[in-house]
Amino acid sequence: MATSEDRPPEPAAGGRALRRWAWGILPLVLLAVLVGVFLRVGVRGVFQTAVPPVEELAIERVVLRPGTIVIHLVNSGPQPVTVSQALVDEAYWQFTISPDATIPRLGRATVTLAYPWVEGESHRLRVLSSTGVVFERTIEVATPTPTPDARYLTTFTLLGTYVGVVPVALGLLWLPFLRELPERWMGFFLSLTAGLLLFLGADAVAEALDLAASVPSAFQGVGLVLLGVVGAAVILAAVGRRVAGEGLSRRLALATFVALGIGLHNLGEGLAIGAAYGAGKVALGTFLILGFAVHNTTEGLAIVAPVSRDPLRLRTLAWWGALAGAPTIAGAWVGGLAYSPVLGTLFLAVGAGAIFQVVYEIIRLMGGGRASAGYQVAGFVAGLLVMYLTGLLVAV
């Protein structure tokens, strides 16, 4: 092992630097040699059984077209898997598989069945490997899979608008109200915002972990969540350090960050809603959409709370509203038309990370505030409570 030395490098340090890099690279070279040897001769001396390999196929997506079911498979196990037969509702059914019945590790294949599925009813799909392992997926409510035509794009755009854009814009309308408030109430509303956002973040983490359970194991769902949450938080923090000044510009930057964090969160939320709708897991009733709208109105309030005392242009407000609300539409499109659990998990986690970072910034901003602790605590609790109560309207 190379030892680190405290002496500053000498002028003729070219050789030393070279040696240091050599020490750094040596383990990698040896590892490459080891990998090469293993690939050539196999893992000698390790007990190998004659049992079938561990097989894992993930049914990533099911597409329903009139009279046809298409199953998208991913091999998330350590070994190639060969598909032997397919069943729908406990019946062997004729199918084609492409590109090949044998799916390599992390490879994909699609199984196509001509099956007279019944709209609005439930169907159970099963794929059998050559060793008889069963992989299944239940379609809770069979509905035709959205295709990217004008009608569906309109549907998902409206969905995103109702759930994301409109509520955020409504929330922004609290700005005049906030302006009129006595100084001491500002602490209350900033804390309220922090509470709202914290609740939103925790909610997003829960959803991401939920979804992580359905991510093919090779893609490590929980790892994705961690990557998304922490990655988003630290990157935002680093960017925030760069742009934030003091006073007004700092508060404006913070509001922008709140909008960005909420936007990222809404991207994930849109994805989840679009996917649920597209996969026929949920019939999006009026009540559910209303619930989301009420729930998300609080997001607009969160954006303007830091800058309620500052002069603002309408354009800036519109820009924040778009930043926070519009990603819901993009999310709904992607979720409804090209959904993957990996993508969904990552987006939800990134949204959560962004929001946690924003909460941290708000709390720092209040640190130098003149508001009393009582108002702040009350605001924080009120924020959590508001989210909880409006969340009751969204029982997915």
Next chain:
Amino acid sequence: MQALVNLLARRPRRRSGGPDPGRRNLLRAGLGALGGMAAASLAPALRAVAAPGSEGHSLGHPHANLTVGEVNLRRVGFDPLAFLTTWDRGVVRRLPDGRVLREFKIVAYDREIEIAPGLLFPAWTFNGTVPGPTLRATEGDRVRVHFINAGTHPHTMHFHGIHTAEMDGVPGVGPGEIRPGGSFTYEFDAIPFGLHLYHCHALPLKRHIHKGLYGVFIVDPRQGRPPARELVMVMNAFDTNFDGENEVYAANTVAFYYARHPIRVRRGELVRIYLVNMTEFDPINSIHIHGNFFHVYRTGTSLTTAEYTDTIMLCQAERAILELRFPYPGRYMFHAHQSEFTELGWMGMFEVTDGDV
């Protein structure tokens, strides 16, 4: 914050796409030969999969409820059409008292068999096939079965019939379980006449039966039965992922085989079906024959029929001889009349013809 910690500590639910945990853990544990899993080679690749309908034409509708592809008979271990009419009558000698002695040699060994196209099952077999050979004797014959256990687990042969306790082939009585590498000769008289069976009775019983250790044992009455086209059908099923439920059902092991390859019989000739139910995990199995009625001889122990019907059900190890004639040519389906079993493979066709069979 505590709520967050709790959220993060939550264990994810079981993946819906994954295999059931039992099988997975078993495989992960990798206790192979010791853990109750037969040796299994890596599955060979499927041949190019046929387009829907290209092979289902025999059934005349496009969305055929059928398996895809063809089995490889070498991997099945036998030709299911030939199996229908294959009898092992043993090596025959005369005993000093004039009686007939029939000697059979049965070897139990582990083997992977193909039960549907591309689907391999790690079976335990008698003589390498599931079902094992159809043994056939005449009422009153002396039967000697030389049993060799070349498998990886203790096995026995338990015959249904009338015999001494020592020859009953159950654990703890007489020779009890025959260890791997061991052997034993079972000897008894072939009585009573009828349609019987043999199977392994080692513990755990369910697994030793459903893994494939069973076969048919026919004892013909002394005076014989009227000449007929005789067919042996064992209703069986396979639990491919070891979750206590069958994934594949069939007559004679291969799902939908007789749907793809109909059983040819002549119009008007007497057809005699030796039907034995060896289905594990389900309380009953059944058969329904289309466009016809048959006479039932339950257990085959009587020469007079008690029942005239088109559908009968049997518990595991129950059996019946069915006799019928097809008056009209054409294709007639036969299948379990539990529709679930039908759709999972227990379905076939008779091809009734005036021509050569």
